[in-house]
Amino acid sequence: MSFITANWNPLGEAFYRKTELYEMSWSLRDGLRDSLVAAAPYGGPIALLREPQRRSPSSRPQLEIYSASGVSIASFPWKSGPVVQVGWTVSDELLLVQEDGSVLIYDVFGTFKRHFSMGQEVVQSQVLEAQVFHSPYGTGVAIVTGSSRFTLATNIDDLKLRRLPEVPGLQGKPVCWLVLTQDRQTKVLLSTGPDLYILDNTSCTAVSPPGLGPQSGSIVHMSVSFSYKYLALFTETGHLWTGPSHLQDKLNEVDTKNTNPPQQMVWCRRPKSQQPSVVLLWDKLLMVIGVRQDNIQFPMEEPCVLVGELDGVRILSSSQQELLQEVPLVCQEIFKIASMAPGALLLEAHREYQKSSQKADEYLREIKEQSMLGEAVRQCVEAAGHEYDSITQKDLLRAASFGKCFLTDFAPDPFVLTCRELRGSELSEREQRGSASHPHSIQTDDSTGADRQ
Incomplete structure (x- = not known):
């Protein structure tokens, strides 16, 4: 091990x-240099806007959309205005924030869906920087303009623009900034260099x-x-x-x-x-x-x-x-060298059983004497859900299946669910890549289902 x-x-x-x-399946001539890059959360697709500084009608930026493994989904020249930021929603819609405050929305196949504006005053002052963020309300967009003012949209599907208070002494964009979501409130934390401020709906507070x-x-x-x-x-x-x-x-x-x-x-x-x-x-x-x-x-x-x-x-x-x-704690307990955790002993027992070795019985007896066989099965099932290598996943699940044969009151639901989800993930990867085995765990699958609903 x-x-x-x-x-x-x-x-x-x-x-x-x-x-x-x-x-990666893609072939990028210049790598990721001179590109705006955005990857969707939960292992989602990747968008690249190549050479976004290009302004000539004869030489435009190229927008490219790829699967998480680099398989090309869409590619086309960008014919709209200069783009400041690229980002994804949790439902895999692509957002492109332009200098004039327009936000264009595309689906994962590069089809235009709709657009909205971050406010008329932005057209004159221009967007200097932008961030796409996720909050309890949905996907939001935050911008800072040439007049050193911040504007927020906390949910692009229910658009309500908030112009935040002025920051004392700020000229142009801050040194650095980010969006915070606290107690169902969206705020901006920014550094002007010597000072740090938090902006909310009504105030600018030095912290x-x-x-x-x-x-x-x-x-x-x-x-x-x-x-x-x-x-x-x-x-x-x-x-x-x-x-x-x-x-x-x-x-x-x-x-x-x-x-x-x-x-x-x-x-x-x-x-x-x-x-x-x-x-x-x-x-x-x-x-x-x-x-x-x-x-x-x-x-x-x-x-x-x-x-x-x-x-x-x-x-x-x-x-x-x-x-x-x-490394998840259960994986540490099973795989660390000389581990005597129940899951580690059960994994060794199954390996010895496959060799027709009597050591399998010795390992099982040791687990049973500690009344830890149920815990051993649980550890193997849980660890399988955290691993990305399909061979390791199968080793752990086979060990769990071997161990549960010696239990009279084993609840099969976690084992069945883990097998089903890992199998579904593997089939999804195979369809995407045309290959029989690719790494995947179930933790982000569980979170995706919960967070995207």
């Missing part, structure tokens, strides 16, 4: 792993992150977690501050030894996470920093894009797609 742990990296009390999901002293310098990059619960702030001196997004407590402050702002900064955590972390991307380096002083570093050989997900971070490049995530 040790080979499964070969790509595990310790971080605090947990382990992190970087798993290849796909070799100070607990424990972040003036010696750390101005905040030049920020990131909020997928659930909006945690916040990360990167300063000009290379310090990374992490804490709850309500800015009333502090988790940690780390000196990254790198004063260059990262190209991207994304939270990496999963439900029931032991060790939430922040992933920072520079040109040739990917760094994972936990709530303690330790970190994990990965060299990067080609330009890539980070996509925050419910259960980790997707890493997109021109050649492959990987998932960086905390």
